Amino acid sequence: GYTPESIRNFCERIGVAKKESMVDVALLEHCIREDLNRSAPRVMAVLRPLRVVIDNYPEDKIEELDAPYHPEDPNMGSRKFPFSRVLYIEQEDFLEDPPKKFFRLSPGHEVRLRYAYYITCVGVIKDKQTGEVVELHCTYDPETQGGWSRDGRKVKATLHWVTECHSIPAEVRLYNHLFTKENPDEEKDNIDFRTLINPNSLEILTSCRVEPVLANATPGNRFQFERLGYFCVDSVDSSDGALVFNRTVTLRDSWAKIAKREKF
Numbered sequence: 001g002y003t004p005e006s007i008r009n010f011c012e013r014i015g016v017a018k019k020e021s022m023v024d025v026a027l028l029e030h031c032i033r034e035d036l037n038r039s040a041p042r043v044m045a046v047l048r049p050l051r052v053v054i055d056n057y058p059e060d061k062i063e064e065l066d067a068p069y070h071p072e073d074p075n076m077g078s079r080k081f082p083f084s085r086v087l088y089i090e091q092e093d094f095l096e097d098p099p100k101k102f103f104r105l106s107p108g109h110e111v112r113l114r115y116a117y118y119i120t121c122v123g124v125i126k127d128k129q130t131g132e133v134v135e136l137h138c139t140y141d142p143e144t145q146g147g148w149s150r151d152g153r154k155v156k157a158t159l160h161w162v163t164e165c166h167s168i169p170a171e172v173r174l175y176n177h178l179f180t181k182e183n184p185d186e187e188k189d190n191i192d193f194r195t196l197i198n199p200n201s202l203e204i205l206t207s208c209r210v211e212p213v214l215a216n217a218t219p220g221n222r223f224q225f226e227r228l229g230y231f232c233v234d235s236v237d238s239s240d241g242a243l244v245f246n247r248t249v250t251l252r253d254s255w256a257k258i259a260k261r262e263k264f
Helices: 004-014 025-039 212-216 254-262
Strands: 049-054 063-068 078-083 086-090 110-113 118-126 133-141 168-175 202-210 222-225 229-233 243-250
Touching: 004 025, 025 222, 025 229, 025 243, 049 202, 078 212, 168 212, 202 243, 222 243
Parallel strands: 049 133, 168 243
Antiparallel strands: 049 086, 063 078, 110 118, 118 133, 168 202, 222 229, 229 243
């Protein structure tokens, strides 16, 4: 998923040295974020789905919402996607007993659904054997269409989502750093480098759901999954009806923090 532009930018920044040196991988990730932030269209995808039923939303109603592909580039256009009574959100966006600074969804608390409405959690259904939360029941405020309230009340969290009946199943591969140490060569005592391999360098999620507009995605296409990171369509394993996405990089930019701290 790394673009030629991002790699050229990286090479220009590090230059050529006469001595062997180590460059923080965060700089390479920063370069691809810069490029994809400008060029990648925004869409919504849910990687670990949690079912949400909006009790006071009509069962037979389907709305068509509109959202831009890029918030800062109107030339990229917009896309339409459906909103209905049953949705999916990320599992990590709900906690039944949240800590003080958790502002996402929890019983009795209100959040904004991206481009849609405010919802409030009113019920939790758990698996009787495992105790795992498998479904949420919520109510919505029809006066908050577009994600804003007329009475001026504010919420502290905005969640991405997809509908159950319109979203498309997909496989998503989450790539992480190959080694558990930043520089395996620094390890002493002739440790076998294979013991430093990160066992979680690849996580494959097979139950993901993505926006219906991605049905037209072709190998090599790049997108920003809102709140999650930048992803590209796999050029080998993805096909019509069996989409596969690879994560190129997360949204978190550790290099920007390093550069600010070191005053680069």
